[in-house]
Amino acid sequence: MPLRRSGPGETSVNALPPAAVAVRHDRMARVRLRMEELGVDALLLSHGADLPWLTGYRAMPLERLTLLVLPAEGEPALVVPGLEAPRVPDAGDLVAVVPWGDAEDPLDLVVARLAAAGTPRLALSDRAWAATVLALQRRLPDAEWLEASRVTAPLRAVKDATEVAALRAAAAAADRVAASLQAGAVPLVGRSEADVSADLARLLLAEGHHEVNFAIVASGPNAASPHHEPGRRRIGRGETVVCDFGGALSLEGEVGYCSDITRTVVTGEPTTEVRECYEVLGAAQKAAVEAARAGVPAASVDRAARRVIEAAGLGSRFIHRTGHGIGIEEHEDPYVVAGNEEVLRPGHAFSVEPGIYVPARFGMRLEDIVVVGADGSPDALNTVDRGLVVVEA
Ligand code: ZN
Ligand code: ZN
Ligand code: ZN
Secondary structure (H helix, E strand, C coil): CCCECCCCCCCCCCECCHHHHHHHHHHHHHHHHHHHHHCCCEEEECCCCHHHHHHCCCCCCCCCCCEEEEECCCCCEEEEEHHHHHHCCECCCCCEEEEECCCCCHHHHHHHHHHHHCCCEEEECCCCCHHHHHHHHHHCCCCEEEECHHHHHHHHHECCHHHHHHHHHHHHHHHHHHHHHHCCCCCCCCCEHHHHHHHHHHHHHHCCCCEEEEEEEEEHHHHHCCCCCCCCCECCCCCEEEEEEEEEECCCCCCCEECCEEEEEECCCCCHHHHHHHHHHHHHHHHHHHHCCCCCEHHHHHHHHHHHHHHCCCHHHCCCCCEEECCCCCCEEEEECCCCCCECCCCEEEEECCEEEECCCEEEECEEEEEECCCCCEEECCCCCCCCEECCC
């Protein structure tokens, strides 16, 4: 079995920085502890964010199989398409890289590595293709399956200092884009939502993101649809425009961490109704940020926002959860939603993004990323103006 290792005298051009390797060894040890708690014999990770979190390698979502086989005991192996192997960063002895050729069946390599486990209990990536899942189930008919997130999600949800620094850098870059928008540097009136969206995406890259994940621009009646796809509609005067954008930013050899911000601007003096709704929204968002403290359930942050909007008689206009965790993925644990009784801890990072949507007329949302600080109090990573800024451009 060909294992790639950098031998003496060879220097890898694609090596993970030593600090990033040390972090991965620590994560792997914690993953194995949790596997033991859950009685998991092996963790199998395909493409998806668990893999870069644990190995530093971000696999493309190809049809060819990528699978990290992490047994409870013994050497972890990354079974990877041969042509992708050069992209796997060298992390020393963290994992053995096992490339497979296009004429091979990679499941032979996977099954061989699981043989010692007997009738195994296996945790498989939440993001694996159905084709991979079904093929594995045919090859291992007696295995018991559970989601890899049962092992990884609670660990990934608590960010360490390096991850918080990465989220903070991404948020600061998104803030600079939002500040340009609020300053009128991105013209709005008379332009299409799609053109404004393209400008926001360009600015995210110019401010240091390596990837743009989305740039929602929803104007006038379109703003009542939270995930509106920016289109050809031309932005008029006196309209609310919801701009919700984010991407991923990498710090020194690390995988990217995400930004996600929403600011609502208005193209000319807002009506009294819009102004009053925005006051409610601002108060709801502030209440939710202040509620985001260690020791309280995630659901109570949702409740804090919802209570303010309901008290103003607008409860039926707030049609989604208050937020989502954020990290290597835009949406991950912990979810800020009714029913999530998970208790917040220092290092939990999530969005706080209430909205008010009046169908066919207007909408508004205000979103910041918040981290629960080491002292248990909320730390809003986005700090750009939270008001309803009038943009005349
Ligand atoms: Zn969203
Ligand atoms: Zn957003
Ligand atoms: Zn969000």
